Amino acid sequence: MLGDTYLTVMRWYKSFNPWKSVVKSTLVWVQLPDLPIEFINNEAAMKIGVMIGHSVWVDRATEIGARGNYARVCVEVDLTRPLLSRYKVEGVEYLIQYEGIENICMDCRQYENTTSRCPCKKMEEEVRVP
Known part of the structure; x- marks a missing residue:
């Protein structure tokens, strides 16, 4: 833990994008x-x-x-x-x-996206057609 945030260390891989990385x-x-x-x-x-x-x-x-x-x-x-x-x-x-687990969206597993504010929720709402 670093301050109030969990530090996750992952193996580096080709084309790694820390902003789109999924925490498993x-x-x-x-x-x-x-x-x-x-x-x-x-x-x-x-x-x-x-x-x-x-x-x-x-x-x-x-x-x-x-x-x-x-x-x-x-x-x-x-x-x-x-x-x-x-x-x-x-x-x-x-x-x-x-x-401290509230910093991970439980739907898309991305760090720093709380489930209620996660972009994946917004995309879901935009895709829905009545």
Whole structure:
């Protein structure tokens, strides 16, 4: 993360255009709110992270149990697939809160286009014929 923005590094390829490049995966911090205290630790957060994507690391506050109301884990998510909004632990369903992912359009997968303001939405509207 660079400032408040996720930095994505991609392999360079011929005719690469950073303005039209599609982000296929990214690292994102995920908050796991309302977990019972026994699940707010490194091991549990990493296991839950695997349900969401590829667990990379857990933040220090979660690791040492300094934050009592949620766990936080960094996960590599596949943006070509729908993001999970919930997961289950021992039969109980919990919400997932993604941090900073609002900068990626979930329709065209382009970075810096929020779904509501993305040019792909405007093109869709222009193409529709009544």
